[in-house]
Amino acid sequence: xxxxxxxxxxxxxxxxxxxxxxxxxxxxxxxxxxxxxxxxxxxxxxxxxxxxxxxxxxxxxxxxxxxxxxxxxxxxxxxxxxxxxxxxxxxxxxxxxxxxxxxxxxxxxxxxxxxxxxxxxxxxxxxxxxxxxxxxxxxxxxxxxxxxxxxxxxxxxxxxxxxxxxxxxxxxxxxxxxxxxxxxxxxxxxxxxxxxxxxxxxxxxxxxxxxxxxxxxxxxxxxxxxxxxxxxxxxxxxxxxxxxxxxxxxxxxxxxxxxxxxxxxxxxxxxxxxxxxxxxxxxxxxxxxxxxxxxxxxxxxxxxxxxxxxxxxxxxxxxxxxxxxxxxxxxxxxxxxxxxxxxxxxxxxxxxxxxxxxxxxxxxxxxxxxxxxxxxxxxxxxxxxxxxxxxxxxxxxxxxxxxxxxxxxxxxxxxxxxxxxxxxxxxxxxxxxxxxxxxxxxxxxxxxxxxxxxxxxxxxxxxxxxxxxxxxxxxxxxxxxxxxxxxxxxxxxxxxxxxxxxxxxxxxxxxx
Amino acid sequence: xxxxxxxxxxxxxxxxxxxxxxxxxxxxxxxxxxxxxxxxxxxxxxxxxxxxxxxxxxxxxxxxxxxxxxxxxxxxxxxxxxxxxxxxxxxxxxxxxxxxxxxxxxxxxxxxxxxxxxxxxxxxxxxxxxxxxxxxxxxxxxxxxxxxxxxxxxxxxxxxxxxxxxxxxxxxxxxxxxxxxxxxxxxxxxxxxxxxxxxxxxxxxxxxxxxxxxxxxxxxxxxxxxxxxxxxxxxxxxxxxxxxxxxxxxxxxxxxxxxxxxxxxxxxxxxxxxxxxxxxxxxxxxxxxxxxxxxxxxxxxxxxxxxxxxxxxxxxxxxxxxxxxxxxxxxxxxxxxxxxxxxxxxxxxxxxxxxxxxxxxxxxxxxxxxxxxxxxxxxxxxxxxxxxxxxxxxxxxxxxxxxxxxxxxxx
Numbered sequence: 001x002x003x004x005x006x007x008x009x010x011x012x013x014x015x016x017x018x019x020x021x022x023x024x025x026x027x028x029x030x031x032x033x034x035x036x037x038x039x040x041x042x043x044x045x046x047x048x049x050x051x052x053x054x055x056x057x058x059x060x061x062x063x064x065x066x067x068x069x070x071x072x073x074x075x076x077x078x079x080x081x082x083x084x085x086x087x088x089x090x091x092x093x094x095x096x097x098x099x100x101x102x103x104x105x106x107x108x109x110x111x112x113x114x115x116x117x118x119x120x121x122x123x124x125x126x127x128x129x130x131x132x133x134x135x136x137x138x139x140x141x142x143x144x145x146x147x148x149x150x151x152x153x154x155x156x157x158x159x160x161x162x163x164x165x166x167x168x169x170x171x172x173x174x175x176x177x178x179x180x181x182x183x184x185x186x187x188x189x190x191x192x193x194x195x196x197x198x199x200x201x202x203x204x205x206x207x208x209x210x211x212x213x214x215x216x217x218x219x220x221x222x223x224x225x226x227x228x229x230x231x232x233x234x235x236x237x238x239x240x241x242x243x244x245x246x247x248x249x250x251x252x253x254x255x256x257x258x259x260x261x262x263x264x265x266x267x268x269x270x271x272x273x274x275x276x277x278x279x280x281x282x283x284x285x286x287x288x289x290x291x292x293x294x295x296x297x298x299x300x301x302x303x304x305x306x307x308x309x310x311x312x313x314x315x316x317x318x319x320x321x322x323x324x325x326x327x328x329x330x331x332x333x334x335x336x337x338x339x340x341x342x343x344x345x346x347x348x349x350x351x352x353x354x355x356x357x358x359x360x361x362x363x364x365x366x367x368x369x370x371x372x373x374x375x376x377x378x379x380x381x382x383x384x385x386x387x388x389x390x391x392x393x394x395x396x397x398x399x400x401x402x403x404x405x406x407x408x409x410x411x412x413x414x415x416x417x418x419x420x421x422x423x424x425x426x427x428x429x430x431x432x433x434x435x436x437x438x439x440x441x442x443x444x445x446x447x448x449x450x451x452x453x454x455x456x457x458x459x460x461x462x463x464x465x466x467x468x469x470x471x472x473x474x475x476x477x478x479x480x481x482x483x484x485x486x487x488x489x490x491x492x493x494x495x496x497x498x499x500x501x502x503x504x505x506x507x508x509x510x511x512x
Numbered sequence: 513x514x515x516x517x518x519x520x521x522x523x524x525x526x527x528x529x530x531x532x533x534x535x536x537x538x539x540x541x542x543x544x545x546x547x548x549x550x551x552x553x554x555x556x557x558x559x560x561x562x563x564x565x566x567x568x569x570x571x572x573x574x575x576x577x578x579x580x581x582x583x584x585x586x587x588x589x590x591x592x593x594x595x596x597x598x599x600x601x602x603x604x605x606x607x608x609x610x611x612x613x614x615x616x617x618x619x620x621x622x623x624x625x626x627x628x629x630x631x632x633x634x635x636x637x638x639x640x641x642x643x644x645x646x647x648x649x650x651x652x653x654x655x656x657x658x659x660x661x662x663x664x665x666x667x668x669x670x671x672x673x674x675x676x677x678x679x680x681x682x683x684x685x686x687x688x689x690x691x692x693x694x695x696x697x698x699x700x701x702x703x704x705x706x707x708x709x710x711x712x713x714x715x716x717x718x719x720x721x722x723x724x725x726x727x728x729x730x731x732x733x734x735x736x737x738x739x740x741x742x743x744x745x746x747x748x749x750x751x752x753x754x755x756x757x758x759x760x761x762x763x764x765x766x767x768x769x770x771x772x773x774x775x776x777x778x779x780x781x782x783x784x785x786x787x788x789x790x791x792x793x794x795x796x797x798x799x800x801x802x803x804x805x806x807x808x809x810x811x812x813x814x815x816x817x818x819x820x821x822x823x824x825x826x827x828x829x830x831x832x833x834x835x836x837x838x839x840x841x842x843x844x845x846x847x848x849x850x851x852x853x854x855x856x857x858x859x860x861x862x863x864x865x866x867x868x869x870x871x872x873x874x875x876x877x878x879x880x881x882x883x884x885x886x887x888x889x890x891x892x893x894x895x896x897x898x899x900x901x902x903x904x905x906x907x908x909x910x911x912x913x914x915x916x917x918x919x920x921x922x923x
Binding site: 330350 | 763764765766768771772775776778779780781782783784785786
């Protein structure tokens with residue numbers, strides 16, 4: 001008989017109108033890394049929330065070390081030595097690393113927290129597993145990678161033996177990801193067991209021993225990683241074969257469309273230069289990607305290009321027209337469409353209907369108005385056309401409130417609206433963030449199709465896989481500067497990572 | 513098939529919104545009735561029968577025609593006087609309700625209606641009393657005064673709007689400031705003027721009635737239908753403005769921009785809408801509505817306006833808030849909720865005139881309704897749940913009747 005540390009047997013959980021988990025079985029062997037794979041909405045989070053005591057299953061049993069247990073809240077989970085690193089860290093910014101680690105599990109004498117013993121224990125743990133942290137630094141001052149190590153130390157401090165990692169690599173650089181993988185392997189050597197939630201196939205293939213795949217709340221199967229392939233896993237996850245590598249021809253760049261020269265932008269928040277003297281060109285028929293770790297000036301750069309913020313120096317030229325200080329509507333008319341980074345803040349009016357959102361960039365055009373009155377019939381038929389063409393799914397069609405749509409379909413609606421305007425430049429900022437494999441495949445295909453029609457595409461992405469897959473030219477940005485330009489076919493992910501982390505810099509800057 | 517679903521869906525949405533408001537109103541009236549019952553049973557000369565009369569008046573005060581002389585029983589029927597007065601009182605409520613609703617739809621809380629209303633009264637009175645009707649036709653003076661009042665209210669709203677748009681000052685604070693500035697400014701303007709009527713020493717002095725200069729809002733025949741009442745053409749103007757605002761907001765390109773800015777300022781900016789302009793213009797329109805309310809109040813011909821407004825702000829400005837809330841900020845619905853609020857006022861008077869109750873009971877009813885209308889989202893959500901249950905039950909019944917013929921047809 002197998003030695004299972006955790007068994008979740010025939011778990012079902014329904015929410016009003018949806019069966020989030022339908023007869024799911026997950027068995028975690030002692031000392032293995034077990035990946036849980038599935039698209040958005042496949043039920044991964046629900047299943048883990050049940051294991052962590054946040055939800056109660058409608059049916060099914062949970063066993064720990066072969067004995068049936070009831071986990072009614074996270075305290076029960078902690079008592080069973082189950083710990084979780086959440087995707088969004090649960091740390092207190094103004095506390096020190098040590099305080100964060102012991103918070104909730106403090107040793108108290110006469111009302112005073114005893115930190116000496118805690119410090120010794122944490123230090124021992126961090127040395128044992130190579131988790132390098134500065135115990136006295138405040139969390140707000142340390143890097144995201146270190147914050148994650150703090151979260152891991154929190155679990156270890158509580159003597160957890162089952163560790164759940166919820167999409168742990170989303171915020172890390174390639175080097176940090178490699179480190180994390182090593183740390184996870186160290187844990188299993190110590191007999192700890194790891195549940196690893198992800199939809200990144202590369203990482204799953206690299207680090208896990210077995211994979212359980214969920215699809216639309218149902219259990220698809222559990223396979224040994226060594227006996228499967230990425231293609232096989234994605235087929236299990238989506239239910240059909242998926243094109244993992246973007247199919248595209250060689251780019252045939254034409255005339256320059258967007259020319260950026262010596263652009264600088266001050267950060268409104270921190271009174272420092274967020275974008276420093278950046279110059280580059282995007283031509284017809286090519287996808288240029290700005291790669292970098294989050295928070296290195298990408299947002300400010302895009303805001304200055306699209307007019308959401310003012311540039312402080314330099315010029316931006318679109319199709320020969322200078323637009324450095326032009327209002328947004330003028331840029332849009334000059335030929336810029338924009339898939340924004342934050343689809344809820346900028347991309348959609350969430351309380352408007354889908355059809356109104358689809359008309360958001362064009363409602364004033366002669367086709368949609370007559371003497372200042374909106375032509376609702378035109379808006380409706382235009383929306384219906386886009387919905388059909390781009391396969392945007394929603395509850396009530398054109399009149400669905402944007403708020404009630406799924407993230408993937410909201411993004412599809414934005415992509416439909418922006419690409420259908422048929423403008424020479426598309427600025428796409430993290431167009432696939434948070435989307436599942438099927439939707440990513442679709443959006444990548446659309447962007448490549450636009451490129452092949454001769455559009456200039458400026459892509460900003462934090463996902464290296466997307467950068468490598470999609471772009472014809474890569475510009476790496478680090479603390480507001482373009483530190484290198486690469487051909488994706490002639491560079492490795494590791495090399496890009498060094499530039500992204502600021503460890504290297506090309507002397508000759510990108511063409512200006 | 514799909515189209516039918518869409519239509520019935522939007523009808524369902526509307527039904528839920530209206531349903532939520534009606535439930536708030538009903539609970540308010542029932543609470544008031546309970547209160548009347550308690551007060552009646554604990555007061556010596558009212559008792560159960562008096563309480564029953566009170567409850568009937570709360571629900572049907574508008575249709576009360578007094579007491580039968582012989583039997584002393586309450587009589588009900590069409591009462592032109594109460595009806596006309598209800599319409600007269602609802603005029604400023606509809607307009608200040610619009611002032612709040614328009615701003616709400618643009619994402620702004622216009623608590624500045626009292627100030628905009630005062631500026632409307634002030635300018636309308638100044639114009640209508642300063643241009644001698646011996647030289648200019650009173651009709652022209654009336655129009656000038658009305659438009660002047662609207663404009664003054666609009667400009668007053670623009671101040672708060674501009675502060676919000678350009679300096680990001682919370683519009684609530686800006687509105688409260690402009691309210692008191694207006695209150696003091698109006699006092700300042702009139703206290704030195706010769707528009708004060710100081711000759712009737714038996715009562716406190718007031719600004720001359722505009723009828724002194726032969727200027728007054730035309731009755732347009734309404735006084736014939738609703739005899740003995742104060743009603744005038746103002747109510748028709750209020751209804752017309754509500755319809756115009758509704759068309760402007762819901763049908764025009766400009767309205768689309770206002771609503772987009774209101775729902776999500778950042779997305780509007782992203783789409784090339786000049787959000788600052790939208791915010792200022794929305795406050796101008798809102799202010800103009802409150803200004804129109806003030807102008808119509810001043811121009812009724814019978815208004816004795818007491819100019820020392822610095823002591824307190826006019827309640828009618830604030831009452832626009834519940835009117836708009838209850839109407840879920842729909843300009844057309846504001847017509848009805850404004851009339852409903854005026855009706856409660858009339859019911860209160862009838863209570864006082866015909867029974868031993870205090871008229872302020874109706875204020876409690878209004879408060880309960882306002883509280884509940886703030887909860888209307890909760891009530892709406894309850895209706896959504898309820899509706900889903902009902903429609904699920906109905907569709908499963910339908911399916912079983914049709915032998916599951918269309919099962920899965922929706923997919």
